[in-house]
Amino acid sequence: MEETVIRFEHVWKSYGEQPVLKDFSLEIGKGEFLAVIGRSGCGKTTALKLVNGLIVPDTGRVEVKGQDISCADPVMLRRQIGYAIQNVGLFPHMTVEKNIAYVPSVSRMDGWKGEDRRKKTEELLRQVGLSPALAGRFPRELSGGQRQRVGIARALAASPDILLMDEPFGAVDAITREQLQDEILKIHRERGLTVLFVTHDIEEALKLGTRVLVMEEGTVQQCDIPSRLLSAPATDFVEKLVCRRREPEVRM
Amino acid sequence: MWENFSEAIYLNFIKDDRWKYYTDGLKVTLTITLFAVLLGVAIGLVVGIIRATHERTHKLKIMNFLCGIYLTVIRGTPVVVQLMIIYYIILASARNKIPVAILAFGINSGAYVAEIFRSGIMSIDNGQMEAGRSLGFNYIQTMWYVVLPQAFKNVLPALCNEFIALLKETSVSGYIALQDLTKAGDIVRSRTFNPFFPLFTVAAIYLICVIVLTQCIKLLERRLRQSEH
Numbered sequence: 095m096e097e098t099v100i101r102f103e104h105v106w107k108s109y110g111e112q113p114v115l116k117d118f119s120l121e122i123g124k125g126e127f128l129a130v131i132g133r134s135g136c137g138k139t140t141a142l143k144l145v146n147g148l149i150v151p152d153t154g155r156v157e158v159k160g161q162d163i164s165c166a167d168p169v170m171l172r173r174q175i176g177y178a179i180q181n182v183g184l185f186p187h188m189t190v191e192k193n194i195a196y197v198p199s200v201s202r203m204d205g206w207k208g209e210d211r212r213k214k215t216e217e218l219l220r221q222v223g224l225s226p227a228l229a230g231r232f233p234r235e236l237s238g239g240q241r242q243r244v245g246i247a248r249a250l251a252a253s254p255d256i257l258l259m260d261e262p263f264g265a266v267d268a269i270t271r272e273q274l275q276d277e278i279l280k281i282h283r284e285r286g287l288t289v290l291f292v293t294h295d296i297e298e299a300l301k302l303g304t305r306v307l308v309m310e311e312g313t314v315q316q317c318d319i320p321s322r323l324l325s326a327p328a329t330d331f332v333e334k335l336v337c338r339r340r341e342p343e344v345r346m
Numbered sequence: 347m348w349e350n351f352s353e354a355i356y357l358n359f360i361k362d363d364r365w366k367y368y369t370d371g372l373k374v375t376l377t378i379t380l381f382a383v384l385l386g387v388a389i390g391l392v393v394g395i396i397r398a399t400h401e402r403t404h405k406l407k408i409m410n411f412l413c414g415i416y417l418t419v420i421r422g423t424p425v426v427v428q429l430m431i432i433y434y435i436i437l438a439s440a441r442n443k444i445p446v447a448i449l450a451f452g453i454n455s456g457a458y459v460a461e462i463f464r465s466g467i468m469s470i471d472n473g474q475m476e477a478g479r480s481l482g483f484n485y486i487q488t489m490w491y492v493v494l495p496q497a498f499k500n501v502l503p504a505l506c507n508e509f510i511a512l513l514k515e516t517s518v519s520g521y522i523a524l525q526d527l528t529k530a531g532d533i534v535r536s537r538t539f540n541p542f543f544p545l546f547t548v549a550a551i552y553l554i555c556v557i558v559l560t561q562c563i564k565l566l567e568r569r570l571r572q573s574e575h
C-alpha cells in the first residue's frame with residue numbers, strides 16, 4: 095500500500111454507557127477512495143468525525159499524515175480535511191457564494207482575497223457541475239442535488255487533500271445520484287484526494303470505493319477491495335450484505 | 347358637566363405645567379427601559395452562550411454553575427426587591443438614580459434574555475456548528491458568524507416581548523424615589539387629591555407605548571418572514 099494518510103489505532107469511543115466504536119483500527123493510504131458501509135447507528139459518522147477531531151477518542155489514537163491529531167492544531171488540521179456533512183449542513187442565511195467563500199475569506203486563507211473570491215467560487219461551482227449563475231441563491235432556493243453539490247464545493251474550498259463525505263447522496267433521486275457519483279469520482283481522480291465516503295447503499299460502496307469497509311456495531315467486519323468482498327466475504331454479515339446486492343442480477 | 351371636565355383638565359395638566367411631570371416621567375421610563383434592555387441583551391448573550399455551550403459540550407462547568415445561580419436568584423426574587431437591594435445596599439452611595447435603575451433592571455432582564463438566547467442557540471442544528479468548525483473556524487468564530495445570526499433571527503420576537511415587559515416593569519422605579527411615568531401620576535394625584543385623571547393618564551401612556559411597540563414588532567416579523575421566501 096502507498097503511504098498511510100489516516101490511521102486509527104485501537105480506538106474506543108462511547109457515549110455514556112453505550113460503546114460506539116470498539117477497538118477500531120484502520121489504515122487508509124494516500125489517494126484511496128474508502129467507502130464505509132454499515133447499518134444506521136453502527137458508528138460510521140463517529141469514525142468520520144474522529145478524523146477531523148470533532149470527536150475525541152476515549153482511548154487509542156487517530157493519526158493524520160503521521161501526526162497524532164490530539165497534538166495537532168485543530169484549525170490547521172481541518173483545513174487539510176474537507177467535510178461534506180450528513181444532511182448537507184449548508185448555512186441557510188448565506189448565499190451559495192458566501193457558503194463556499196465565507197470561512198476561507200474570513201480566515202484570510204491564500205487565494206480567497208478580494209477579486210479572487212468570486213473567481214474561485216465560480217471555479218468550484220463548475221467543478222461540481224453547477225452553473226456559476228447559482229452563486230447568488232440561498233440554499234432553500236436549490237434542489238436537493240444542487241445543495242449536495244454546493245456542500246461538496248464548500249468542502250473543497252480550502253483545497254484539502256483529504257475529503258470526508260457522510261452519506262452525501264442520501265436525499266437525491268437515482269439519476270442525480272448517479273451523476274453525483276460520477277462527478278465525485280472525477281474530482282477524486284483529478285485532485286488526487288484521499289476520500290472517506292460513508293454510505294448505506296452497498297451498490298454505491300462497490301461502485302465508488304477502491305476499498306470498502308464494512309462496519310457492524312462499532313467493529314470492522316471486513317476492509318477490502320470490492321471484488322474480494324464479493325468473492326470472499328469475511329463474516330456472515332458481509333455475506334448477507336453483498337447477497338442482497340447480487341439478487342437483482344440473478345433476477346435479470 | 348363640561349365645566350367640571352375642563353376644570354379637571356386644567357387642574358391635572360395645565361396648572362403649574364403639570365403635564366411636564368408626565369413627559370419627564372415618560373422620558374425617564376423610556377431611558378431606563380432602553381438602556382436596561384441593551385444591558386440585559388449583553389448579559390443575556392454571554393450567559394446564554396455559556397449555558398448552551400455547556401449543554402452541548404459539557405464544558406465550562408464552573409461558569410455554567412455560576413450562571414445557574416444568577417438565573418435562580420434573579421428569577422426567584424421580585425424585581426422591586428432587587429432594585430431596592432442594589433439602591434439601598436450595594437450602591438448605597440450612588441447619587442444618580444437612573445444608572446442604578448438601569449443596572450438593576452438590566453441585570454434582571456439579562457436572566458430572562460439569557461434563557462431566550464439559550465433556547466435560540468439550542469434550536470440551531472448542531473450540524474451548523476460542526477460545519478463551521480470543520481471548515482476551519484474555531485468554536486467562538488462559528489458561534490459568532492454562523493450560529494448567532496440564525497439564532498438571533500429566531501429569538502427577535504421574544505426579545506421584543508421582553509422589551510415590552512420591561513417597559514411595564516420599570517413602573518416600580520418609584521420605590522427608589524425615581525420620577526418615572528408612574529411616579530409622575532402619583533405626584534399629580536397628591537396635588538389634585540383626585541386619583542382618577544392621573545392614573546388613567548399614566549395607564550393610557552403605557553398602553554400607547556406598548557401598542558406602538560407591538561406594531562413595530564409585527565412589522566419586523568413580517569420583514570423577517572419575507573426575507574425567508
Ligand SMILES: Nc1ncnc2c1ncn2[C@@H]1O[C@H](COP(=O)(O)OP(=O)(O)O)[C@@H](O)[C@H]1O
Pocket residue numbers: 109114132133134135136137138139140141
Ligand atoms: N452525541 C451523541 N450522544 C449520544 N449518542 C450518540 C451521539 N452521537 C451518536 N450517538 C450514538 O452513537 C451511535 C453511532 O452513531 P453514528 O456514528 O452517528 O452512526 P451512523 O453514522 O453509523 O449511523 C448511535 O447509536 C447513536 O445513537
Ligand SMILES: [Mg+2]
Pocket residue numbers: 138139140180260
Ligand atoms: Mg451517520
